[in-house]
Amino acid sequence: MIDRLLPLSGARRHRSTNKSHRLFARLSASMVAALLLLSASHANAQAEDDTAIERKDVTADDVAAALSDLEEPMYTPFIELYLLEESKALRKEMQNTRAELIEKVVDKELSVADKTMAYATDTVTYFFYLIAGATSVLVVFGWNSIRDMRNQLTSLAEKRVNELVVEYESRLKSIEEQLQQKSDIIHQNQAEIERTNEVHSLWLKASQETSQQNKIAAYDQILDLRPDDVEALSYKADAVLEMREPLWAISLCQRALKLAPDNGHAHYQLACAYAEIGRWEDAITTLQKAIDISEAYRDDASVDVSFEHLREHESFRALVFVDQDEQDADA
Numbered sequence: 001m002i003d004r005l006l007p008l009s010g011a012r013r014h015r016s017t018n019k020s021h022r023l024f025a026r027l028s029a030s031m032v033a034a035l036l037l038l039s040a041s042h043a044n045a046q047a048e049d050d051t052a053i054e055r056k057d058v059t060a061d062d063v064a065a066a067l068s069d070l071e072e073p074m075y076t077p078f079i080e081l082y083l084l085e086e087s088k089a090l091r092k093e094m095q096n097t098r099a100e101l102i103e104k105v106v107d108k109e110l111s112v113a114d115k116t117m118a119y120a121t122d123t124v125t126y127f128f129y130l131i132a133g134a135t136s137v138l139v140v141f142g143w144n145s146i147r148d149m150r151n152q153l154t155s156l157a158e159k160r161v162n163e164l165v166v167e168y169e170s171r172l173k174s175i176e177e178q179l180q181q182k183s184d185i186i187h188q189n190q191a192e193i194e195r196t197n198e199v200h201s202l203w204l205k206a207s208q209e210t211s212q213q214n215k216i217a218a219y220d221q222i223l224d225l226r227p228d229d230v231e232a233l234s235y236k237a238d239a240v241l242e243m244r245e246p247l248w249a250i251s252l253c254q255r256a257l258k259l260a261p262d263n264g265h266a267h268y269q270l271a272c273a274y275a276e277i278g279r280w281e282d283a284i285t286t287l288q289k290a291i292d293i294s295e296a297y298r299d300d301a302s303v304d305v306s307f308e309h310l311r312e313h314e315s316f317r318a319l320v321f322v323d324q325d326e327q328d329a330d331a
Contacts, residue, residue, distance in 0.1 A: 031104035037262075042297045075162075088200075199229075206235070230259050233256035234263065234265040234269050235265075237250075237273070241276065250270060253269050253270035254270070262293060267293065270286045271301075272306035280316075288319060
């Protein structure tokens, strides 16, 4: 486009130069003609001045008479027309020159815009060529390395993911085990609470029963819930003694003492059972253990019917009736 516009611009400049030359030629001719006219008019005026000086006695009547005697005008219409035509031509030439100047400016701006667009187009084209070349080089020389990098990254990512999966699985497993343990503890506590409530109700039931059989049945239920309940065993032995079953009571007391050797009530019931079957020395020894654990058993033994046959026994009296023997000795 620029190559097409450049010849047009040169032709326009050539035409403008020719017109300028013609304009200056006309201006020069007009100026020469005007100068000639001015010189002629100046010469006439000077001649008239000289004539007026020579004829100082000319009157107005003489001037009027001279004007009336004129056979042709004092000015030439052809010269005036020539000047008007030249002024009109000059005005047209100026307008044409202005239009040509505007056209040149527009052509210059179009030329600059075309050059700018061409430069931008070339720059973008070269940039894309550069990218294409770099891409080609990368494809030719770096494809294998990129594939290896991708494979390595994939393997590393899979390895890390597997490690995280294993770690989280172990954590979840430990959490599940802890939750299971806590759940088991909660269930055990709930079962223990229910069992405790049931045992408590059975103790209340046994304390309210008047029949020894019913008491034994309640104690058996407690032992079913808690086989190692020493209190239930010892109180069951007491109920058995009330039913005159000392051997059964001995078995229950010995079972209780295996579980709790320091249980005073079990020792006391065992002493009562020994006394029931006539094993006096065992009864006194076992009673001594019970009193060593709690002094309250001394008072219980002093009125218990199971020790009726031992009241006159010296060892029993020395063990149970300590204060009474001291009072008798003082008396």
